[in-house]
Amino acid sequence: MKISSKTKISALIKENPKAIDAIASINPHFEKLRNPILRKVLASRVTIADAARIGNASVADFFVKLQPLGFEPENDSASIVKMQEPTPEPSTMKPSDLPEKVVKLDVREDLATGNDPFNLIMDALGKLEPNQALLILNTFEPTPLFSIVAKRGFTHYVENSGPGLVHTYLYKTISKTEEKVTEKPAAPAISGLTFPEALEQFEGRLQEVDVRDLEMPLPMMTILETLPKLKENEALFVHHRRVPQYLLPQLSERGFAWSVNEASATEVKLLIYKI
Template sequence: MKVTEKTKISELIKHSPETIEVIASVNSHFNKLRNPILRKLLASRVTLKEAAKIGKCELSVLIEKLKPLGFEFEIDMYEDSSNEKINEVIPNQIFDSLDVRPILNQGQDPFQMIMSKVNILPLGKTLEIISPFQPIPLIRILEQKNHTCICNEKEGIFSLFITKNSNEGLENNVLEKKIINKIDSFDEFQNKISTFEKENKLERLDVRGLEMPLPMVTILEKLEYMPKEFALFVHHFQIPQFLLPELEKRNFFMDYFIVEEKEIHLLIYN
């Protein structure tokens, strides 16, 4: 297989599953590849060149590690040009900036605020999102709307530059079909839970003490191994907006009941 700096990690893994352990062995930053859920979220999005940045290592190190697996590399090892690409965007196109770190530190989901910012962004202008991690689910949603996303990392802080290319389909509801249902009655919600519980087909999970993005990752990991006819009852601190497109893709539905502020009960099933 011929490999360039733009080859996705998922393509390398598909060609040779040993790629997972080879890359993970480079340093601890790549350990997330061993997690099947994180791997699915990251590998299809991240290129070999981007992986080197995320892992804080030279691209040449990854290449040398991967060569024994039989890959043929066609890569120009000159200086990384991604910063030049970002510098082209910043001077005349940056319209607004949003630092989501304080929002995340308060245990809140910045999704609606980000989408509202994108909604009012003029065509051709760029919104900068500052985050403590690479917001892969957000990037996936925005790229599906045909917007341009460039992500840069410096000293553990990620800057995502979103350039608006279209006004079409920018409503906050990013789902193609209705998979989420609000239940206002506690008794009705409990009855739905009981339906699965009586048949011993209910699993439970509490993600209230986890930092972002671990709640979503933990839920997806649980669903990955849950039998098809089972349901997952989740104690959450919010309605997980980033999770919804991932549930839709996996053909899951979600009912929710708001107990009080920062306490939401979710029931996920297919």
């Protein structure tokens, strides 16, 4: 099979399942690929180039490990040798419009203890001065956050600062006409149903998904990936560890309503259905 930096990880695994072990041997970060749940969610979306960036590796590392399995890089052999040479350090030049004043927010401990840092981030953004940026210290690039803050006039800049450390800057830019970006609040859920009412209404017409043991941001990704598979008049029953604040604005935008049952501090049940 011919491969390139744009080849999806799922295509590699489909062609030869031994690719899982080969990729996992590149970097401890890729050990997560052995988890079938994580693999199902991520492999179809991530290319070799994406994985290399996330795992602080090089595309050449992948090619070298995959070639013994019968995968042939589209580059010629000379190019492959060149790619194995040390990769120059990425440019540390920040965007010219990035504010010099930075407010730091380290969410790594929250993530490690299973707490959702969404409210902390949004509170910090709300307190920023016009000439300040919020610097989030995280273990991964918080992609789901970008579309949410963009609606509030924020742009982002990401630095991969080393294994297990990602710097994400969130800040507002001023247009050439100095017009301020009008913040548009997320649409509220349209639902008058309590959780028992919704459960009764969709009895026998439920799809079920359990995201309690998934690492962030996989719970949100899994739910959003499952919703389009719902049949007409079906609802999605979600077992979660907390009310997913990242997810709710996304549901509203997609025309879904939800009902919540907070069974305990670490157990939340959601019913998500089309409005």
